[in-house]
Amino acid sequence: MRIVKIEEYQKGERVTISPGEYYVTAKPGVISTLLGSCIAVCLYDRGRRLIGMNHFMLSNPRYSRDLPLNTTDAGRYGIHAMDLLINAMMKKGTCRHELRAKVFGGATIINPDSPHDNFFCVGQVNCRFILQYLEKEAIPVDAMDLGGDFGRVIHFSNGDFAVHRRKVDSLRSDKLAKRDRYCWQTAIEQQQAALTEIDLW
Template sequence: MLALAALKLSHGTTPTMPVSNVLLPPALIGFEHIKRGWDARTRKSTAHLLPGQFYVTRHDEAIYTTLGSCVAACIRDRETGVGGMNHFMLPFTPEMAEQREWGSPAAMYGNYAMEHLINEIMKNGGARRNLEAKVFGGGRILANMTDVGARNVAFVHDYLAAEGFRVIAEDVGSVYPRIVIYHPANGDVLVKRVRSLHNQVIVEQETKYLNTIGKPAQAEVDFF
């Protein structure tokens, strides 16, 4: 179920608050580099995705990201609960055709981000026939550029349709950045459309990554 909710997050506080006496479930092989922590609000381990990253879990964890013109696809096996989320900045580009290394900057592009996410879900126990998808983001927040968000949304719709997956919920387009928290175990998603006060932070973040699209993400920006 998609819930549009106002997340009560105070300025400067991350949603993944580490707690020393809480043991996080082990990350799946290949996802050890993803930042995770304990979220006291959901009482779950929460993975924090940057642009160009994706995360898959077999545990009852949450996955958090912030989106401007980027898109996140949330995909899960509705029977087993194994699932994950990606966060990509641009749709397919032919220049990346040979760059298919797992975890490489190619994952910043939609076609590889989708391919990797679906393959890893199935590798970890998901069945293609049981996969369901929810899609978020694609806001028009980069005023001096073409509508990258609309291109991302069109791409992910076309990709999922071509692969035979039905989108069961989405919140895409418009001019709003979004905070997204996904719970693959049960499929729930919390979405908050961010007030315009915070838009410049996200514009700066996305502009930075667009300018360094050929390099792996190194830094992050938290905002609330």
């Protein structure tokens, strides 16, 4: 998997993923991404303190028109992105029945008033797909923020498994970038503080 950006902070890390990517870690840290009509699924196993996130663009190749499906862009499609994420988490020691989910994204950014049967309904299709997929796989959904007509920036913390979400507002991008940095740095600081309170035997 290709990682766009990893920022070290204290003894933790903040990983930023882009469309088609996923990341899994048991280390203290935060996984972040920016969403429009795409979906990000945050999976976690509380007992193993394991988190993972993916970011997929389309529910399946039907909505990709003429784009080819190959191993390099499999993560773009929900059905493959979920398999990649779950398998990566299982390689780290989890079992499917231990996984829980939080899901975000699926906005209708372009032509929100257009008919639901055209290509611009991809956000709605993505929302429907991920809820049906998680139900079929018996993965409980603990939180979700889907649909709407706005983008989202999300930060998924391995400390308390919280997801911090904000709406995208390009008019205040500088101020919000500072708030984002404060958000993920605070999450890592809290994780580090919690680790120092635990006696390992």
